[in-house]
Amino acid sequence: MNTQLKLRVAEKKAIAEGIVLLELISCDGADLPAFTAGSHLQIELPGGHSRAYSLCNDPAERHRYQLAVNLDAASRGGSRAVHEAIHAGDTVEAREPNNLFALEESAPHSVLFAGGIGITPMLSMVRRLQALGSRWELHYSTRSASRCAFLDELTTGELAKQSRLYFDDGARLDIRKALAATQEGTHLYVCGPAxxxxxxxxxxxNLGWSEERLHSERFSAHPVEASGNQAFKLVLERSGLTLDVPADRSVMSVLLEAGIDLPFSCEQGVCGTCITDVLEGRPDHRDQCLDEGMRQQCFTPCCSRSLDGLLRIDL
Structure with a gap:
């Protein structure tokens, strides 16, 4: 997961209002590491930013990675760097693709909901489902047709028959109606604004869907109440360090100050870049990316804390 890749920007083009598509290829012409539907790619951007973006191309492709990036009006530097500082021909560094939003390929039917730029992982998923011959349907909502990424492909291409598009200035999505029409055993995937x-x-x-059939990926986290934060000691097993984490500082900031090189991106617990194994203690999980199984053995130091006075981690 931490393998470093050197990639060349083969193409950059606008595909909707405020959205650009990057096509990245290997600098030496070799096949790229394989990825699965729902994966993201962590890339290093000009200005020292590191950001994770969902891969939107067909997982069967090994010659390229494609990312669609929306220019966020509240950008902290990531999306703005993609739009303004990256150009065709540039070289960028990235980490091998990682997946925290995996597709359940054995499901008898899949229903996918995308809002805005949340279409990116969904496009990879429906391409995989199409290749498998699986039953699926996509519901994609945007503000307007001008802000709809991959409009032509989803209205005239091979994915059009099972794709439904909705715009704020036109037909609106009826979520309950769309869900009620699905068959038993259907798995649901959703990505977009909170x-x-x-x-x-x-x-x-509310319709009685079980948790194991619900899958989501967030681009931003819900606000976390920090008034009850407690200080604790952080023990780094491999580094042999014991660090104090004050109530008013994050674990990540303390680690970086101590010279620990741990990759991170969102700082909100949504991208999973900084996931670290826990060896002792009970994490105070504040992320939006770990499932219950993962929470038994790891945590996200960018936002999570400790319920105990000591937390021992594998760093």
Whole structure:
């Protein structure tokens, strides 16, 4: 997962209002590491930023990675660097693709909901489902047709028949109606703005969908109440260090100050870049990316803390 890749920007083009598509290829012409539907790629950007973006091309492709990036008005430097500082022909460094939003390929039917730039992992998923001959349907909501990424492909290409598009200035998505029409055993996937994800998951739960059939990926986290934060000691097993984590500082900031080179990106617990194994103690999980199984053995130091006075981690 931490393998470093050197990639060349083979193409950069606008595909919708505020959205650019990057095509990245190997600098030496070799096949790229394989990825699975729902994976993201962590790339190093001009200005010292490191960001994770979902791969949107067909997982069967080994000659390229494609990323669609929306220019966020509240950008902290990531999306703005992609739009303004990266150009065709540039070389960028990245880490091998990682997947925290995996597709359940054995499901009898899949229903996918995308809001805005949340279409990126979904496009990779539906391409994989199409290749498998699986049953699926896509519901994609954007503000307008001008802000709809991959509009032509989803309205006239081979994916069009099972894709439904909705615009704020036109037909609106009826989430409950879309869910009620699905068959038993269907798995649900949703990605997009927090409010959109909450609405889709809330509707599914109200209809009796079980948790194991619900899958989501967030680009930003819900606000976390920090007034009750407690200080604790952080023991780094491999480094042999014991660090004090004050109540008003994150684990990540303490690690970086101590010279620990741990990759990170979102700083909100949504991308999974900084996931670290826990050896002793009970983490105070504040992430939005780990499932219950992963929470038994690891945590995200960018935002999570400790419920105990001591937390021992594998660093």
């Amino acid at each position: 409010g959109f994800i909450d609405a889709v998951l809330g509707a599914a739960k």
